[in-house]
Amino acid sequence: MRVKQYTNKWGIDMIKSLFDIEQNEPLASGIYRLVLHGDTSAITAPGQFVNIELEGRFLRRPISVCDLDGQRLTLIYKTIGKGTQQLGIMKPGEKLDLLTGLGNGYNTDHCGQEPLLIGGGVGVPPLYLLAKRLVAAGKKPKVIVGFNSLQEVFLEEKFRDLGIELFLTTADGSYGLKGFVTDAMKLCGRYDYTFACGPEPMLKAVYTVSDVNGQYSFEERMGCGFGACMGCSCKTKYGYKRICKDGPVLEKEEIVW
Amino acid sequence: MVNTTVCLSGMTLDNPIIPASGTFGYGAEYAQLYDLNLLGSLSFKGTTVEERFGNATPRIAECESGMLNSVGLQNPGLEAVCAHELPALAKVFHKSVIANISGFTVEEYVACAKAMDEMENVGIIEVNVSCPNVHGGGMSFGVSAQAAAQVTRAVKSVTTKPVYIKLSPNVTDIVEIAQACEEAGADGLSLINTLLAMRIDLKTKRPVLANKVGGLSGPAIFPVALRMVYQVYSAVKLPIIGMGGITSAEDVIEMMLAGASAVQVGAANLKNPFACKEIIETLPSVMEKYKIESISKIIGGAH
Numbered sequence: 001m002r003v004k005q006y007t008n009k010w011g012i013d014m015i016k017s018l019f020d021i022e023q024n025e026p027l028a029s030g031i032y033r034l035v036l037h038g039d040t041s042a043i044t045a046p047g048q049f050v051n052i053e054l055e056g057r058f059l060r061r062p063i064s065v066c067d068l069d070g071q072r073l074t075l076i077y078k079t080i081g082k083g084t085q086q087l088g089i090m091k092p093g094e095k096l097d098l099l100t101g102l103g104n105g106y107n108t109d110h111c112g113q114e115p116l117l118i119g120g121g122v123g124v125p126p127l128y129l130l131a132k133r134l135v136a137a138g139k140k141p142k143v144i145v146g147f148n149s150l151q152e153v154f155l156e157e158k159f160r161d162l163g164i165e166l167f168l169t170t171a172d173g174s175y176g177l178k179g180f181v182t183d184a185m186k187l188c189g190r191y192d193y194t195f196a197c198g199p200e201p202m203l204k205a206v207y208t209v210s211d212v213n214g215q216y217s218f219e220e221r222m223g224c225g226f227g228a229c230m231g232c233s234c235k236t237k238y239g240y241k242r243i244c245k246d247g248p249v250l251e252k253e254e255i256v257w
Numbered sequence: 258m259v260n261t262t263v264c265l266s267g268m269t270l271d272n273p274i275i276p277a278s279g280t281f282g283y284g285a286e287y288a289q290l291y292d293l294n295l296l297g298s299l300s301f302k303g304t305t306v307e308e309r310f311g312n313a314t315p316r317i318a319e320c321e322s323g324m325l326n327s328v329g330l331q332n333p334g335l336e337a338v339c340a341h342e343l344p345a346l347a348k349v350f351h352k353s354v355i356a357n358i359s360g361f362t363v364e365e366y367v368a369c370a371k372a373m374d375e376m377e378n379v380g381i382i383e384v385n386v387s388c389p390n391v392h393g394g395g396m397s398f399g400v401s402a403q404a405a406a407q408v409t410r411a412v413k414s415v416t417t418k419p420v421y422i423k424l425s426p427n428v429t430d431i432v433e434i435a436q437a438c439e440e441a442g443a444d445g446l447s448l449i450n451t452l453l454a455m456r457i458d459l460k461t462k463r464p465v466l467a468n469k470v471g472g473l474s475g476p477a478i479f480p481v482a483l484r485m486v487y488q489v490y491s492a493v494k495l496p497i498i499g500m501g502g503i504t505s506a507e508d509v510i511e512m513m514l515a516g517a518s519a520v521q522v523g524a525a526n527l528k529n530p531f532a533c534k535e536i537i538e539t540l541p542s543v544m545e546k547y548k549i550e551s552i553s554k555i556i557g558g559a560h
Contacts, residue, residue: 013289016531058475058528059319099530221315221465223326224527228286229279230302230331231317233310240310240331245286 014101014226015042019073021094024087027076029151031122032088033066034075042101043068046108046130047197047217047249050075051225053097057083060099062225062244064197064217066125066155067132073100076125076154102225103248106130106195106215110251113139116191118181118206120146120198124155126217130195135162142191143167144184146202150175182209194252204257214252218243259544260551261537263297263519265496266419266444268353268380270297270519273509273552274537277500277523278303278357278383278423279328283342287526288349291534300355300447300521301338301346303385306365308334313467318456323475323502324524325454327468330359330388335372343376353380357423361391363411374416382418383498384408387425387450399425399450402437409441419444421498426478426485427453435489445496447521448489449482474524476502483515490516490557506536506543513552514559 019038027033043050043065050073051060061083067074079088090096108130115134119127124145134141142165147153149172159166167184168176177184181198182205194214196206203216220243223231227245234241236254241247261272276287278300284293293299311329318325332338346354356379358369366384373379386399386408398404405422412420422438424431426449435446451472456465464470482501490497499517503509504525512520525532540552549555 013286014530016290016529053528057319058322058324058524059317060528221317223317223324224280224530226286226530228282228530229317229326229527230282230311230328231326232314233316233328233331234314235310 013042014099015039016097016099018095019098021090021092021096022072023092024090028154030079031152031154032077032079034077034087036073036075036096036098037071038073038098040068040071040073040100043073044101045105046133047105047126048101048103049225049248051099051102051222052087054083054086057086059223060225061087062102062222064126066128068129076122078122099225103244104246106217106249108133108137110193110213110215111139111195112192114191115139115141115193115195116185116188117141117143118185118194118196118198119144120181120202121148121152123198123202123217126197127195128155128158131159131162131164135164140164142188144169144181144188146171146181146184146198147175148172180205182206185209207252207255207257215249216252216255217248218250219248259541259549260553261540261544263553265381265498265519268298268419272297272537272540273513273517273519274533274540275300275355275498275519275521276526276533277521278355278385280523280526283338284346284350287530290530293350294352295537296350296352296533297519298352298355298380299346299350300357300383301342302332303330303357303359304332304335304338304369305330305359306335306368308332308337315465315467316471318465318471320454320456320473320477323473323477324527325456325466325471325473326451327466327471329468335369339372339376343378347378354378355381355383355421357383357385359385359388361388363408366408367411367415370412370420371415374418379418381421381445382412382416383421383423383447384412385423385450387423397425397427399434400428402434405434406437406441409438409443413442421445421447423447423450425450426481426501431485432488432492435493439493439495443495445498446489446493447498447500449478449485449501452478452481474502476504478502479508483512486512486517487515487559491560503536504532506540509536509540510543510547510549510555513555514557516557516560518553518556
């Protein structure tokens with residue numbers, strides 16, 4: 001493992017640096033919480049992500065920022081393939097090489113006083129820092145989180161601790177409301193803006209149900225994660241965008257399905 | 258003090274390290290991280306006459322020691338590149354660049370070459386012959402000696418800048434194609450482009466890439482690239498820019514011993530955005546370790 005640290009002298013965009021693992025524990029079925037300590041100065045907005053180098057894996061693994069507290073960075077990830085499984089067995093005290101400050105993140109200035117945050121599965125984590133920032137800004141966010149089943153539910157208590165209204169759905173009805181996040185959208189009352197993160201079918205359903213403006217965070221297989229390779233491009237009403245650099249968050253009005 | 262300078266068709270490079278086309282955009286993302294002027298040169302994103310979105314996503318897959326891409330030459334088109342990207346690049350990179358051009362007809366290659374000929378900061382025109390030839394039945398220009406020679410002649414006739422043909426490894430005999438390009442007047446060769454490859458997702462039981470197949474790059478292809486550079490060096494007199502999976506100063510030396518006059522670093526930049534900088538910084542000490550005083554003296558040294 002390299003120990004050399006780099007910083008970006010302009011203080012913008014990304015930083016490549018080593019982080020210490022403080023905690024790496026299962027949170028739900030196949031879901032882990034990773035708490036890291038290091039230089040978080042490049043992270044400027046909720047909804048941004050980091051790209052993690054793993055020994056023996058050629059490409060880094062992009063994971064969204066769940067929480068940020070000084071130099072402490074919390075990520076929540078699902079073990080899906082070999083890379084994330086490898087990450088799952090790493091221990092406190094070990095180090096990880098991260099590119100931080102990637103992506104545009106959510107812009108919290110664009111919403112009104114009563115935004116609705118909607119997350120599905122591993123799309124839920126970035127909404128936590130977003131909710132925290134919105135509360136700090138004096139806004140009154142509501143949150144809808146959707147999971148497949150009780151075994152996969154996480155972050156419920158953390159959201160409740162923020163003192164905000166939370167609606168929880170499971171597809172199989174094993175916990176919370178039975179159904180999808182869009183079912184909860186019909187019950188949650190007034191909202192003037194939406195922030196969404198989750199699998200594309202969920203985003204599309206939210207887009208269709210919601211009649212207010214909003215920001216939607218997309219997922220795509222990435223090469224570099226910092227805008228160089230054009231691996232994750234998408235078409236928008238305002239031209240081609242790179243999910244990693246010009247996204248992952250797109251404004252509702254620019255989305256082309 | 259070791260000497261890292263090399264020369265490509267009259268263009269002197271402070272060191273032989275050049276970021277490879279398609280992994281470095283037009284330099285902007287990396288210019289925020291380090292001073293690009295430490296690079297030998299820079300081969301910018303493959304440019305076509307018309308703007309291109311490229312292929313559907315997913316365009317990226319991974320494998321042991323490498324990656325696959327099926328980006329499909331996404332670029333803003335010749336006019337935008339000449340009007341915006343190259344002037345912007347010239348502000349942060351004060352050396353000559355390598356203009357990587359692509360086309361689906363001979364006329365498109367010619368149009369790109371003509372435009373690049375007029376750009377002051379273009380030192381070399383690198384012709385990517387891996388695109389399908391729409392008039393030749395969709396087969397890539399680079400898989401036929403005749404088609405590769407035809408593109409070479411056409412491009413040479415419209416520019417006074419050195420023309421390097423970037424060869425595809427997806428051929429039976431790369432030497433034959435290299436020789437055809439040499440006879441057609443090429444000033445140099447770049448090799449290799451990516452190797453055609455695929456991955457299948459076991460969960461969906463479908464190809465990972467939307468395009469089904471893509472180009473393999475990264476350390477997995479280094480020995481193949483090395484072998485092809487070695488073979489081509491034996492058969493032609495042209496300078497060669499060697500590329501394919503280079504990630505370290507040791508790889509640079511190995512590639513130059515095989516016959517490369519300079520190298521390009523591609524996929525390594527995507528994993529480590531500081532890859533070129535690190536290779537350039539470690540090259541002198543690695544040269545000292547292997548008792549190499551001047552890097553240009555080792556070109557083809559393994560023959």
